[in-house]
Amino acid sequence: MRIAMIGTGYVGLVSGACLADFGHHVICVDKDASKIEALRRGEIPIFEPGLDALVASNVKAKRLDFTTELAAPVAEADAVFIAVGTPSRRGDGHADLTYVYSAAREIAAALSGFTVVVTKSTVPVGTGDEVERLIREANPSADVVVASNPEFLREGAAIRDFKFPDRIVVGTSDERGRKVLGDVYRPLSLNQAPMMYTARRTAELIKYAANAFLATKITFINEIADLSEKVGADVQEVARGIGLDNRIGTKFLHAGPGFGGSCFPKDTR
Template identity: 65%
Template sequence: MRIAMIGTGYVGLVSGACFADLGHDVVCVDIDPRKIEKLERGEIPIYEPGLEEIVSRNVTAGRLSFTTEVSEGVPGADAVFIAVGTPPRPDDGHADLRFVHAAAEGVAAAMTGYTVIVDKSTVPVGTAREVSQIVARTRDASEYDVVSNPEFLREGAAIEDFLKPDRVVVGCRTEKAAAIMQGVYKPLTDQGVPLLITDPESAELIKYAANAFLAVKIGFINEIADVCERTGADVRQVAKGIGMDTRIGPKFLMPGPGYGGSCFPKDTLELVATARKSGAPSRIVEAVVESNDNRKRSMADRVADAMGAPVDGARIAVLGLTFKAETDDMRESPAIDIVAALQDKGANVVVHDPKGMEAAKPFIRDVDWAENAYAALDSADAAVIVTEWSEYRMMDLERVKGLLSKPVLVDLRNLFDPADMKDRGFVYSSVGRPAE
């Protein structure tokens, strides 16, 4: 099938490359000529394991191409996916749909023959109706259908998530559109991947409800970790014990400094805003949003507690800046708030991240940028692990201890064993685990 992907951001580029890998003919469209020029040179604008290889393979095979012109990518396409940004509006938290609306106008002007227009971006309930109304200004209803097809991609594991998903959700109103979408995903459904067909509104809400529920699990285990610290319980054992319950499951029960990234913060805010607007406020999600915001900045207090002294004037090494490992995404990363809170307390901060240094610079200022973890640790009064990169887990701990001016390590990702760290002579602070 012939597919056009409008937008070559995280979702668009990963989805377009994976559709091509499934055998479809895919054209990715983006209005940014610099981004398209880089992609045509084989340069990938984001870090995602496996993405460079899959893009290269399909460009070479002639199944994947790039253009800045909607008029080149859309004509003749069976399905046109809109995968543009939907950032939250600062005034009310609702998703900003300007880019979605503009893309819909461009698609309507360029399409030839019957076309399925697919909302791949994360969009509020009712967006499919809005897009349909935009297209209807210039096209007859017989020429198109608008479908909702939310993505469920984890950064750092997006290729696997796309090619081996738990499910594919398609929201549509006609059998004709459903047939096209079944054809698009046939290579996956032939392998046993479930395809759930719903109405568009339900598909749109499934995306927000899923992410909000996962955010609730993260917020819950973080609060349980705080209880563990005050009662002597071990959050590892508690998480394992509740995760063995099949009604709960073990995933997203890892305590830490709070959730971040491109999905959970934005999607929980949108669900809160939608729920309020509909007259059915989501008090649970509202509480999780507030709890998570407070948690990120409160992590700086752990450093002072571990040091047993104010951090004013201290040199603090922050290891890990991206919101999670295996990505260079800095959006809503806990590190942004943690660094700011440490600086507010008067600390001098030195930072390192394996992949996110350049991406972090617009968000984190007035810090020293270290070329590697050991350089960041050199002469620091304390170290804070914010992101669970494997290279931090594999550090030579004797070398770490020798570099620090004081052997204080605040581990917000529980990478090390408290008893072992005590034996090594560290003042070691972790999350939800009793001090040894």
């Protein structure tokens, strides 16, 4: 299949390289010309173990390319992934969707034939509705399905997380959209990775619900660590004691400095 990946940040670059490694033809698009030139030289702008070799091998195999021009890759694509940034907005902490909506408008102008447009970026519930509205407003004749496909990648383990996922969430009620995304992820389904098809808004909320729950576990065990100090208990043994309960589980029960990074603080707000 032919795939256009809009955005070469953490999510876009890892996803694009992995999809190319599945055998698809992927073109990653970014407006930053210097970044695209660096990627073409094999210079990776982020640290992710194994990503440089993955990019190099797929560029060599002519399955992966980089460009600043959006129109041609979108026109030729079966699926277009929006993987641009959604940084916290100043003042209220809300996800800034400027880049998502700008990408939607540009994509709309370039669509040709049936295409599935997929929001890969973490976006508030209902963003897919607005992306679809913008595309249809800009190009009323477009034969397009807008779907949600949230990512669940951990920095430092992103390639493994992409290739051996706990689940793949696809948010669309359109059968043609389901088929295209089923074909995109067929190598993973052949390895029996769970494919979960839902309504678009449900998929968007799954991402936020997952991050909020994980952030809650981290915050909870840190509160228990404070309590342990006060009462003379060992928080590591407490964590093990509750984590052995299958309803709770052992992961994300390590007391420490609290959660941070680019996702949890923004998403919990």
